Amino acid sequence: MTETAPILEVLDLRTHFFTQDGVTRAVDGVSFSLAPGETLGIVGESGCGKSVTALSILRLLPPKLSRIVGGRVVFEGTDLLTLHEPAMREIRGNRIAMIFQEPMTSLNPVLTIGEQIAEAVRIHQGASRKEALARAVEMLKLVRIPDAERRVGDYPHQFSGGMRQRVMIAMALSCNPKLLLADEPTTALDVTVQKQILRLMLELKERIGSAVILITHDLGVIAETAKRVVVMYAGRVVEQAEVTALFDAPLHPYTRGLMASIPRLKHNRTRRLAEIPGIVPDLRTPIPGCAFAPRCPLATDRCREAAPSLDDHGGGHFAACWEAGRA
Amino acid sequence: MTPVLEVDRLVKHFPILRGILRRPVAWVRAVDGVSFAIAPGETLCLVGESGCGKSTVARLVLRLDEPTGGAIRLDGTDVTGLDEREFAPFRRRVQMVFQDPYASLNPRLKVGQIVGEPLENYEGLRGKALEERVAGLLAKVGLRPEGVGRYPFEFSGGQRQRIGLARALALNPKLIVADEPVSALDVSVQAQVLNLMMDLQEEFGLAYLFVSHDLAVVEHIGHRIAVMYLGEIVEIGPKQVVLDEPKHPYTRALVAAAPIPDPRAKRDTLVLEGDVPSPLNPPAGCRFHTRCPFVMDRCREETPRLREVSPGRQAACHLLEA
């Protein structure tokens, strides 16, 4: 797939949540890898485990409710799951940074944004107070916040939604991370602002040379930004391919259903949309076969009994489906 | 034919109250002179970004808020000045579907009580008769009649939106106001609900006022589109012409910004700078002039009027006069 060594390799990751009603297999054997500087999109509907995967990589899940029960997360040669918490803290926000959906809840309302950006720089880069603040101003300029020298002293509520997300990006990139995890970074924003933010993120990523994992439910956002795509369903990877290959010829019936069911601007002018019948399975009961089988038009007995593995169907196009050959 | 709904220069200003006397110190101009009409069986979509006033228009039509000015006519009758008692017979002609399928159903009530509430109010139905009507309504929206005795938490998001639709249908309305009815749903479920809404429209001859920020959804379900920006309609017309050849720069920017799920698609490179200004102090002249790539001196001073640019289609932009 890539000649250089991957910067991140997730191998058979399994994250379970322990609730009153039993064990939820939120992430159930997810594997993928990422080359330096690459943009990988993870797409799926709510509850498919895409956000939990990102939080598992950074080990940010609530410790009492959840546990990573298996797998490896190899970042630059070290398995993050074996690291002690202080070592992990050294990586978080420094070599791996994260951007969340709701910028308001991820920013501290009682600190100025300058202080918040500077804090990360001081902790991770050992910079002095003055240097860190200068770095904060520089970062705000980079994300094109007008009048950065003055605004560095403003509080989060003094910024609009789009500006706040710019601040989040500035904060995430302030330590030149090798990997940026962006979890639905533009979902809370208006479309015209979404476009600005996505462009900005990709442009800065090129400049800093970080790899990006972009998590979203929006196939449109994926098509416009990602180079390679992982499609998730019910805690598992069902398909993985280069973005053009995926949109040209999706192999997994779920991916195909998803693509047929989205209304597209200036595309399909038929009145009715294709539906995926049924609902997402309950992840509290173990699913022996393919998780999509109950909703799949091609499902056979084999699909219900044995889970298909993620196999290469040519040219780095992977799909986990027994019937992937059948159209 | 008389339109089911006619909105005439509708205005809604919310006061910002300060001090112990609760005197208004400023006004949020949420809706500022909006006019449109919806014919029976037609879907008019209101699109725009957050703060453009599209949801406020929906609430005004349902009398969940009182308008500051302008008129709302239902089947030709002006209902703006009516009190709650006089308005009651009109209320059943206009029903609503809400955005959040979780918050719009009372979690403490059973589905039968939720869907049956309008029938209790208007037809005085109780007991067995009510239950049968509710079961019939549930069947219409693709839910099993056993659902009557269940609570909302036992249903998924898409199913809850069906329950909301059943409640809206109970009184055989002529118009359903739908405020972002699918934006909280997953895409595969979104398709189910959109298809259902189109089926119901055909079956009952419903008209929809469909509020959305998603142009792809709007193109799918709508007949006509009205684009709103900061409390005003900037362009209105049949959906295909508006989306294919947007006349107003804001419409063009909206179409350009909608992400296309096709990596090979050719994309309009128009990107707007900045965020939507606050409706508290909307810019003078054309409200879009702060973000418009084609801004002229005239736009900063003179407010453009909506004018017909082709049959059935209007836009408000000084560029269109040149």
Add this chain to the structure above:
Amino acid sequence: MTTAAAIAQPPVPIRGGLARFARRNPTIVIGGAMLLLMVCIAVLAPWISGDPFTVSPADRLRPPSFSDFFASGKIDRFGTDNLGRDIFARTVHGTRISLMVGISVALLATLIGLGIGLVAGYFRLVDAIVMRVMDALMAIPSILLAIALVALTGGGIAIVIAAITVPDIPRVVRLVRSVVLTVRERPYIDAAVSVGSPSRKIILRHILPSTIGPLIVQATYICASAILVEAGLSFLGAGVPPEIPTWGNMIAQSRLFLARAPWTIFAPGICLALVVLSINLLGDGLRDRLDPRLARRM
């Protein structure tokens, strides 16, 4: 039409028994059990103790003696007071007064406050006026109000209950109003309006149920504080007439003989503390269960 989409998930089964409930909510169980015991004592008072009124000058200030505890006619289980009255009997009968005052005040204050709060929260015009009246009521100290009322009417349990209830009402009104103000912004209230439900129905069916949880919690605190205030009033001589056995009266009377006969204060004092503790435990437990958001804030 997709039929599969219409299949609702089965309801979540309620698991675990009483033991599990007790392990999860120890304060509810301990507080509830203690309170239940007190209620039993209050109800059974005439059968488990002697006459609290009999004055026996020969038996004045006898210390407690625990031999032959259940013998009939025995009066020195907890000792006797300065008039030779049976402290055990007086304490047991005092439970009745304390619980009656506590429960009556809690019921009256919550019911009246609930009614006012619902109306004030829902109708904006009423709100401004009602809330200013409530502010005025809240400024009245219950002790002063009680002293004034007792002076005017000559006292009695009903007066004590009224005097404690009035200043508690605004607290309930404020609580109910805040719940109403939050709930009325929920979309399902808009939905009820748009299907033509009248205000009365919206208040009773859609808003009232949300106030019950916080109200129960508030009622327990009101109950506990009412019991304390009643004891305080009796102690000051502004409450129930002194011959009636209440813990407050007993503590007030024992004050003069404390050095010679310390036991006269033990029984009513300990009972008062136990009742208030049990009600507060119950209230805290209920709060954690019914209103977890509030619990985290407090």
